[in-house]
Amino acid sequence: MTTGFTPPGHNTVSPYLLVPSVVDALAFVIATFQAVELYRVAGENGGVKHAEVRIGDSVLMMGERGSAALPGSIHVYVPNVDAVYGLALAAGATSVSEPRDLPYGDRSAGVRDPQGNLWWLGTHIGAA
Structure with missing residues (x-):
């Protein structure tokens, strides 16, 4: 949806992760969600200062902040x-919650990526 005040293909609200290594974060989201890299700004020493990826119909932004990084929590609906x-x-993620059916109709799981971010995965399967 284009609003006139957002870049083409971006929603009004976009999650933004502050991570120790954007390069590593990109590798994780590409391997896990088949994310498509949209944009990258080079940082110092071969790092990446800012990057954007598309996961499904959403854009995820991330920036490199070294020791000032803050773990985030993101929910992603996936087909399986x-x-x-x-x-x-x-x-490289560790399990937080194994896949299970929940009473509100989602099959859900949780993982923590190597940089400390929590990823909640869901597939809507209908009311239980």
């Missing part, structure tokens, strides 16, 4: 929670 949970673990 179990498969994406496995991809996340293979990409």
